[in-house]
Amino acid sequence: MIPFTLITAAPLDHAALVRELDATGIGAVAVFLGLVRDHNKGRKVLHLEYECYEALALRGLDLIVAEAREKWPPVRLAIHHRIGRMAIGEASVAIAAASPHRADAFAACRYAIERIKQIVPIWKHEYFEGGDVWIEGATADPDNAEAREEALRIACA
Amino acid sequence: MRVTVRLFARLRDIAGSGELTREAPAGANVAAVWSSLVTDFPELSAYEKSISCAVNADYSRFTAAVSDGDEIAFLPPVSGG
Numbered sequence: 123m124i125p126f127t128l129i130t131a132a133p134l135d136h137a138a139l140v141r142e143l144d145a146t147g148i149g150a151v152a153v154f155l156g157l158v159r160d161h162n163k164g165r166k167v168l169h170l171e172y173e174c175y176e177a178l179a180l181r182g183l184d185l186i187v188a189e190a191r192e193k194w195p196p197v198r199l200a201i202h203h204r205i206g207r208m209a210i211g212e213a214s215v216a217i218a219a220a221s222p223h224r225a226d227a228f229a230a231c232r233y234a235i236e237r238i239k240q241i242v243p244i245w246k247h248e249y250f251e252g253g254d255v256w257i258e259g260a261t262a263d264p265d266n267a268e269a270r271e272e273a274l275r276i277a278c279a
Numbered sequence: 280m281r282v283t284v285r286l287f288a289r290l291r292d293i294a295g296s297g298e299l300t301r302e303a304p305a306g307a308n309v310a311a312v313w314s315s316l317v318t319d320f321p322e323l324s325a326y327e328k329s330i331s332c333a334v335n336a337d338y339s340r341f342t343a344a345v346s347d348g349d350e351i352a353f354l355p356p357v358s359g360g
Binding site: 178215235239240241246260261263264265 | 358
């Protein structure tokens with residue numbers, strides 16, 4: 123059995139994630155993969171290196187699963203995030219949401235990726251042609267109600 | 280008392296280490312630990328308004344009191360996904 127939330131240095135296997143959700147008879151599974159892009163803000167990206175604060179990152183992923191369960195009770199959500207060095211095209215995050223109906227599966231999947239970007243202590247270090255830079259996004263605060271509302275709004279749009 | 284400070288990403292680069300042992304006076308809060316770090320590494324001050332913090336691997340606040348042996352983490356803006 124693989125855990126529903128995981129931080130790993132190994133390549134992600136979204137098929138295994140879907141199998142683990144055991145959606146037999148359920149009706150819908152939505153899968154999201156975040157891939158390493160070959161460009162960012164006009165820079166030609168060579169590769170990325172992700173680092174995390176593992177204990178808190180796992181807690182953050184578990185929190186997102188709990189939030190999704192509260193909002194969409196029938197949804198089963200699994201989130202795996204990879205850390206370490208990744209080449210262009212490799213998956214850095216895999217999310218799968220199983221639900222009786224597609225709307226909730228899509229919404230929970232979208233909610234999860236938005237919340238990851240808001241609150242989970244993971245950082246990407248971008249190596250591009252001509253240099254490298256730490257990418258800095260959101261101030262991680264799970265209690266920021268405005269941010270959570272924004273994630274819900276995007277998920278349900 | 281003595282606390283362990285964890286730093287990540289750019290903060291780690293600035294301080295030159297991801298894990299530091301720091302002395303803190305009794306009754307200190309997370310903000311006081313941060314201020315003492317900024318004194319030693321002035322470049323960190325650029326993050327004053329954008330960082331968040333964790334105590335013993337749980338999300339916390341700068342007003343939280345710290346205890347001997349605590350692990351205090353300072354988190355620059357996150358960029359997972």
